[in-house]
Amino acid sequence: MNTPLPRRDVLALATATGAALATLPAFTASAAPQRPATAETVQGADPRHELWWQAPADDHSMIEQGLPVGNGRLGALAGNDPGHELLLLTDATLWTGGLNDILDSDGQFPYGRDDFGSLTLLARLTVDIPDHDLGAVSGYRRTLDLERGVVTTSYIRSGVTYRRQIFASRPDDVIVLHFTQSGGGRYTGTVTLAGTHGEDPAVSFGAAFPNGLRYGAAVTARSTAGRVTVDGDHLSFSGCKDLTVVVGGGTDYAPDAARNYRDPSLDPRKLARAKVRDAVAHAADTLLRTHVADHRAASGAFGLTLGASTPEQRSLDTWERIRARARDGEPDPELEAAYVHFGRYLMISGSRGSLPMGLQGLWLDGNDPAWMGDYHTDINIQMNYWMADRVGLSGCFEAFTDYCVAQLPSWTDLTRRLFNDPRNRYRNSTGKNAGWTVAISTNPYGGGGWWWHPAGNAWLCNTLWEHYEYTLSRSHLEKIYPLLKGACEFWEARLLTTTLPGTTREVLIADSDWSPEQGPLDAKGITYAQELVHALFGNYLMAAAALKRDGGFAQTVAGLRKRLYLPQVSPTTGWLEEWMSPDNLGETTHRHLSPLVGLFPGDRIRPDGSTPAGIVAGATALLTARGMNSFGWANAWRSLCWARLKHADNAYQLIVNNLRPSTGGGNGTAFNLFDIYELGPGDGIFQIDANFGTPAAVTEMLLYSRPGHLELLPALPDAWAASGSLTGAPARGGFVVDLRWTDGRPTEVRIRSVGGRSTTVAYRGASRTVIVEPGASMILKGKDFVR
Numbered sequence: 001m002n003t004p005l006p007r008r009d010v011l012a013l014a015t016a017t018g019a020a021l022a023t024l025p026a027f028t029a030s031a032a033p034q035r036p037a038t039a040e041t042v043q044g045a046d047p048r049h050e051l052w053w054q055a056p057a058d059d060h061s062m063i064e065q066g067l068p069v070g071n072g073r074l075g076a077l078a079g080n081d082p083g084h085e086l087l088l089l090t091d092a093t094l095w096t097g098g099l100n101d102i103l104d105s106d107g108q109f110p111y112g113r114d115d116f117g118s119l120t121l122l123a124r125l126t127v128d129i130p131d132h133d134l135g136a137v138s139g140y141r142r143t144l145d146l147e148r149g150v151v152t153t154s155y156i157r158s159g160v161t162y163r164r165q166i167f168a169s170r171p172d173d174v175i176v177l178h179f180t181q182s183g184g185g186r187y188t189g190t191v192t193l194a195g196t197h198g199e200d201p202a203v204s205f206g207a208a209f210p211n212g213l214r215y216g217a218a219v220t221a222r223s224t225a226g227r228v229t230v231d232g233d234h235l236s237f238s239g240c241k242d243l244t245v246v247v248g249g250g251t252d253y254a255p256d257a258a259r260n261y262r263d264p265s266l267d268p269r270k271l272a273r274a275k276v277r278d279a280v281a282h283a284a285d286t287l288l289r290t291h292v293a294d295h296r297a298a299s300g301a302f303g304l305t306l307g308a309s310t311p312e313q314r315s316l317d318t319w320e321r322i323r324a325r326a327r328d329g330e331p332d333p334e335l336e337a338a339y340v341h342f343g344r345y346l347m348i349s350g351s352r353g354s355l356p357m358g359l360q361g362l363w364l365d366g367n368d369p370a371w372m373g374d375y376h377t378d379i380n381i382q383m384n385y386w387m388a389d390r391v392g393l394s395g396c397f398e399a400f401t402d403y404c405v406a407q408l409p410s411w412t413d414l415t416r417r418l419f420n421d422p423r424n425r426y427r428n429s430t431g432k433n434a435g436w437t438v439a440i441s442t443n444p445y446g447g448g449g450w451w452w453h454p455a456g457n458a459w460l461c462n463t464l465w466e467h468y469e470y471t472l473s474r475s476h477l478e479k480i481y482p483l484l485k486g487a488c489e490f491w492e493a494r495l496l497t498t499t500l501p502g503t504t505r506e507v508l509i510a511d512s513d514w515s516p517e518q519g520p521l522d523a524k525g526i527t528y529a530q531e532l533v534h535a536l537f538g539n540y541l542m543a544a545a546a547l548k549r550d551g552g553f554a555q556t557v558a559g560l561r562k563r564l565y566l567p568q569v570s571p572t573t574g575w576l577e578e579w580m581s582p583d584n585l586g587e588t589t590h591r592h593l594s595p596l597v598g599l600f601p602g603d604r605i606r607p608d609g610s611t612p613a614g615i616v617a618g619a620t621a622l623l624t625a626r627g628m629n630s631f632g633w634a635n636a637w638r639s640l641c642w643a644r645l646k647h648a649d650n651a652y653q654l655i656v657n658n659l660r661p662s663t664g665g666g667n668g669t670a671f672n673l674f675d676i677y678e679l680g681p682g683d684g685i686f687q688i689d690a691n692f693g694t695p696a697a698v699t700e701m702l703l704y705s706r707p708g709h710l711e712l713l714p715a716l717p718d719a720w721a722a723s724g725s726l727t728g729a730p731a732r733g734g735f736v737v738d739l740r741w742t743d744g745r746p747t748e749v750r751i752r753s754v755g756g757r758s759t760t761v762a763y764r765g766a767s768r769t770v771i772v773e774p775g776a777s778m779i780l781k782g783k784d785f786v787r
Helices: 007-020 057-064 266-282 284-299 311-317 317-328 335-351 380-390 392-419 454-473 474-492 527-547 551-563 615-628 632-646 648-658 690-703
Strands: 050-054 067-070 074-078 086-095 119-128 140-143 148-159 160-169 174-182 188-197 206-208 214-222 225-233 236-238 241-252 303-305 436-440 448-453 496-499 506-507 511-517 518-523 675-680 683-684 702-706 709-712 723-732 736-740 745-753 758-763 766-771 777-782
Touching: 050 454, 057 086, 067 160, 067 335, 067 683, 074 160, 074 174, 074 241, 074 284, 074 518, 086 174, 086 214, 119 214, 119 241, 140 225, 148 284, 160 284, 174 266, 174 284, 188 241, 188 615, 206 266, 206 527, 214 236, 214 266, 236 241, 241 284, 241 448, 241 527, 241 615, 284 335, 311 511, 317 335, 335 380, 380 392, 380 454, 380 632, 380 690, 380 723, 392 436, 392 454, 392 474, 392 709, 392 758, 436 454, 436 777, 454 474, 454 723, 474 527, 474 551, 506 551, 511 527, 615 632, 632 648, 632 675, 632 690, 690 723, 702 723, 702 736, 709 736, 709 745, 745 758, 766 777
Parallel strands: 709 758
Antiparallel strands: 050 140, 067 074, 074 086, 086 119, 119 188, 140 148, 148 160, 160 174, 174 241, 188 236, 206 214, 214 241, 225 236, 303 723, 436 448, 496 506, 511 518, 675 683, 702 709, 723 736, 736 745, 745 777, 758 766
């Protein structure tokens, strides 16, 4: 029966959630940041970590050409035109919509910009310098320094070199634009801040959406030698040797279901004005040093080299280099490594101290992003966070954790009230209902959009669990335990008993569902759900044991897991079955790899002899049939699967496919390295998941890990074989690995424990077991892997 969760239980769960998130930063007043004492951190970039271009963005192509900055909550795309600087500002919490708890006639969720909601732009900031028209300057260059998190533009006009730097500071919680020159030049022009929801231009503004969310923004400026004034609805500056513009803003969103995801005590406009005023009181160099120190601290000790590029390749700007890689077919190892570092830059810029990144991260060019810029739970938000731990950015993963924890009270309430609605084709035919699940799309208000997604809870939980496997953080495990347990309760109520045809064997299968995103809408026992729930149950058992909780329920879950049906190979196609049918009921080359979740991100299917050879062969055959050309995120997933199968050539080719330049809205890499998803001929959109999934694939090709086992260079392609290194790379089981190789073989590997104690280390069939105490490390040499 469909039992609504009592209101007092919702409030109790929300109160517990609030306690768990007590340290989650938001757009709030805060103490003055700690300032670095020296200027060492502002020195120039490593050329391998600097992207550069010879042209600014077109105002009408900002999503493909604008350069991203962000402080984890507040982001912007910068156009960098000399005479007309444009910033498109976004706050991660500026969402329309709400709980969206009135179902459509089919028992599914509405999915519009008003009911479900959408991420939207906060403001447009322009700095107009009339006599610096692009046609009047020479030597134009703009760069993105991935190590320091700074966008720099320089050019020459009338013999004067002009330079501007743009960065989004997390410590000061603002975006800074700093204009300088050398040679006696001056800046004269205007600064205009305009909202994107009907607000008039002003130096500060505040407003509210129909859903009650309040927001605001403010801008200010100063010059050490020149005049800056408020001139009606904008700022004017004249005769300035230098100029510092500071802009900020935010909302009254709070990650707390008990308060309806709002902080009524917060005045966003007033707070934005205070933040820009406090920041502009400091010298621009001080703000820069503070930002760079924070950015570098977040970046950590991770390093990656994949070999040396040629002098000719290095001489090209980033866009020409992308085009040359596709045109000439020659590997460009430094470019391919830079793509990984760009993904890390986006993660640091977009996922700290606020909501996690959805389909477009923090970066929009309008108020109508495709699919609302939401959180898709059937691959996309998971892929966004596969990279974080693998590239040493475990701290950035916390935004995803905190989001799930904050949404749990509402997800539980919606599931109890609505999931067994008789109109819902995915309802539990057992009549039972417990725990929680989600829709395919979720928003920050506890709401769902589009269709119910029963197995989405398992995939979210498995992603949260994998982070624990990397960090062994007990506090993280305690935080996510209610999510894991609630998901198991849902599946205890949902699973059906059936007898396999031609046998007397009874197994448990998932109720009616849809294998994302194809095939019949009412199939029972889909491989996608069976694999995810099998992994969920196993992860929950380890969590309950580690925390010494709920022993009785853990025994129940263990019993359910033993009875779960696991997919077989079709005698008709030779593929791992996607449905409990020998027939292919969908599209052969479909973008999703839903039936292969047991290969990646799971690792029940392994090519190491621990999985029946027929299952591995069936998974390989299905992956082959899916093809090698798809959307960026789908190519990244394919690459990860081929890496798990130790097929270096295919894994690498899919990386290369994603690096192809996008032209005319086609799939591929844009001018600014954003991944473009082709909706239709001439209609491409930005979708960020490939920018994270592709780097995850690169690291998976170099290092495979699961608790108790590390494998070195499992899918190293010839293009990177000459020499390279992967340093500061976390591994599941509580280790960090530094790996160097030459001529395709490891020359040295250092294994440092961050909680793990024992693991096997393997390379091409040779392996040895190492014992490392927490905090200690061990070094192995290439000779240790000679068989």
